Amino acid sequence: xxxxxxxxDRVRVRQAYPPGHVRTPYYVRGKEGVVSRMIAEHPNPxxxxxxxxxxxxxxxxxxxxxxxxxxxxxxxxEGDTTELDIQExxxxxxxxxx
Amino acid sequence: MGGIHLGISAEEAxxxxxxxxxxxxxxxxxxxxxxxxxxxxxxxxRSPVRGGRxxxxxxxxxxxxxxxxxxxxxxxxxxxxxxxxGCRAEDEIIAIQCTLRWEMKGLLIKxxxxxxxAEGGLVAETLLAVTVTDIRPDSxxxxxxxxxxxxxxxxxxxxxxxxxxxxxxxxxxxxxxxxLNKEDLFLHRHHDMGGLDAGPxxxxxxxxxxxxxxxxxxxxxxxxxxxxxxxxxxxxxxxEDLGPGAYDELSYYERWISGITNxxxxxxxxxxxxxxxxxxxxxxxxxxxxx
Numbered sequence: 001x002x003x004x005x006x007x008x009d010r011v012r013v014r015q016a017y018p019p020g021h022v023r024t025p026y027y028v029r030g031k032e033g034v035v036s037r038m039i040a041e042h043p044n045p046x047x048x049x050x051x052x053x054x055x056x057x058x059x060x061x062x063x064x065x066x067x068x069x070x071x072x073x074x075x076x077x078e079g080d081t082t083e084l085d086i087q088e089x090x091x092x093x094x095x096x097x098x
Numbered sequence: 099m100g101g102i103h104l105g106i107s108a109e110e111a112x113x114x115x116x117x118x119x120x121x122x123x124x125x126x127x128x129x130x131x132x133x134x135x136x137x138x139x140x141x142x143x144r145s146p147v148r149g150g151r152x153x154x155x156x157x158x159x160x161x162x163x164x165x166x167x168x169x170x171x172x173x174x175x176x177x178x179x180x181x182x183x184g185c186r187a188e189d190e191i192i193a194i195q196c197t198l199r200w201e202m203k204g205l206l207i208k209x210x211x212x213x214x215x216a217e218g219g220l221v222a223e224t225l226l227a228v229t230v231t232d233i234r235p236d237s238x239x240x241x242x243x244x245x246x247x248x249x250x251x252x253x254x255x256x257x258x259x260x261x262x263x264x265x266x267x268x269x270x271x272x273x274x275x276x277x278l279n280k281e282d283l284f285l286h287r288h289h290d291m292g293g294l295d296a297g298p299x300x301x302x303x304x305x306x307x308x309x310x311x312x313x314x315x316x317x318x319x320x321x322x323x324x325x326x327x328x329x330x331x332x333x334x335x336x337x338e339d340l341g342p343g344a345y346d347e348l349s350y351y352e353r354w355i356s357g358i359t360n361x362x363x364x365x366x367x368x369x370x371x372x373x374x375x376x377x378x379x380x381x382x383x384x385x386x387x388x389x
Contacts, residue, residue: 020335021335022290025292026293027292045334046331048331048332049329049331050332050335051329051365054331
């Protein structure tokens with residue numbers, strides 16, 4: 001599987017609430033971020049959690065989020081960020097504005 | 099006036115809790131309301147219904163004065179500022195009623211809080227009713243069973259009684275039970291609690307007991323490449339499957355061994371009977387050794 005995103009791409013995390021084992025935390029779903037690193041391709045843990053092989057492997061990206069985007073009423077400095085490793089099938093490309 | 103001194107004015111309440119509005123009953127001249135509550139306060143949101151979602155909010159603050167509005171502040175801490183709120187109070191049999199409304203992504207939460215004090219007593223009873231309505235536009239996206247997909251909105255409520263022991267000199271515990279509707283379960287599973295209030299973290303190091311080390315060893319042996327009987331992903335999933343209640347009550351390694359056990363049974367590596375028999379014999383051996 002070839003990677004869909006490259007470092008610097010703006011992405012939005014899918015706002016989905018599937019039942020079962022998922023690796024994308026609730027608080028980040030639907031939020032916008034920027035791909036900061038390509039991690040690796042891994043067998044999908046969301047499949048492996050149920051005894052299946054999780055193949056083909058899924059690319060995993062490190063995505064950078066602004067804390068202000070994640071938390072309502074965030075009190076810390078404006079530039080604070082959070083980085084999370086997110087699987088490709090949880091990400092949508094975000095069109096550049098203008 | 100009854101056993102509870104109601105000593106906070108509407109102005110004072112307005113300054114302390116700008117998001118709240120305290121109204122006095124129009125037919126009373128009384129403007130001073132306050133529930134004296136000098137204690138350590140712990141507010142738990144825990145679903146008493148099977149399959150319900152549990153919340154836990156703890157406040158370790160010792161308030162010199164804990165008014166009824168402190169409870170509302172706890173709720174606000176949990177859900178953010180309500181978009182609408184209103185409180186009214188009546189004396190004689192001291193009764194306070196608050197309505198609050200939160201609109202969150204996909205959910206509408208309404209709380210109705212009623213309190214009445216026993217005449218001449220130090221005990222006030224609080225009734226809390228919470229209604230949660232699913233307002234997600236993309237309800238169909240979450241993969242519920244088909245009959246539920248058609249149902250765009252749903253609501254459920256719960257009424258819970260709790261007792262506040264007032265004027266206690268010792269720290270006391272206040273628990274509030276709120277049952278949320280099942281749809282909320284599908285927003286995120288119980289273990290996915292990043293961002294929720296968790297209280298202070300105890301950073302103290304502690305030694306592992308022998309059984310805890312053994313659980314760790316069992317896990318490594320099962321996952322290791324010589325055996326590959328379970329994967330770490332299955333292990334994580336099994337711990338998540340413990341659900342609210344067990345997930346909170348069990349210690350770290352208790353969660354581990356419970357998850358491992360369930361996976362081994364699920365995969366047919368051990369049987370329930372085999373495990374039960376072994377547990378009995380270990381227990382008997384232990385009791386024999388204690389004699």
